[in-house]
Amino acid sequence: MTLLVTAASGHLGRLVVDALLERGVPASDIVAGVRTPAKAGDLADRGIRVVEFDYARPETLAPALEGVTRVLLISGTDVDRVTGHGNVIDAARAAGVERLVYTSAPRNDEIDYALGAEHKATEALIAASGVEATILRNNWYTENYLDAVARAAETGEIVAAVGDARVASASRRDYAEAAAIALIGDDLRGQTLELGGDVAWTYDELAAAASEVVGRPVAYTAVTVEQLAAGLEAAGLDAGTAAFVAGIDDAIARGALGQTDGTLSRLLGRPTTPLAQGLREGLAAR
Structure with missing residues (x-):
């Protein structure tokens, strides 16, 4: 069985490769799909085949998928991510790939938000392709908050427009x-x-964890979505990007990230990484 990990030179992709090797998958059975192979020399040094795999360039996909049994499609970060995902799905179907595993976004069929809509559209493309799939709707990565915590070390506050909503984050390694x-x-x-x-956890609890990690008092400052968008524009983001980012906070406020039922820890056979530990380890790795 040959396994292709897309975006394998990224934060999550490298950790997936590590997890496969730790579970006894031979390096020769792993293919690392990356946009720029020259940046993945460390993976090649471990005996892993590195191939060019650019979601936006379909001509790179078919050669990389030759002989591949299963594909982990790590969601892209480009503006037109659905088109790129569609390119990969089409190529996987044409190559006769047995299974796709896709990293999606939480509750995208229950709560309407821009980021979730992109993942919902990708899930629909996978379903229409007829390729067997496993959809992993990952809640937030704890590492998503590293910038906010690093800023809090200077400012003493974490600013967000989520009200009293909760977030069931876990570390990238868990996912x-x-x-x-x-x-x-x-x-x-x-x-x-x-x-x-x-x-x-709530953002007050995030602030408490940040206090523990950075060694100074940190408080959560709640703002409105409109105030957050205006602040992001003042910081240099264009209006569209500011609205998209503020919209994520709005989705969090509406409960997009607040549910947890222990599925991840049962799958792992261990507890997920606690918030403060994930923040501390993430900052140390920077």
């Missing part, structure tokens, strides 16, 4: 291990899983 499990085994085929940390 990477889940992706590896979904790739290797057969128990999760055909399933859509909402994955999140064991604890759904």
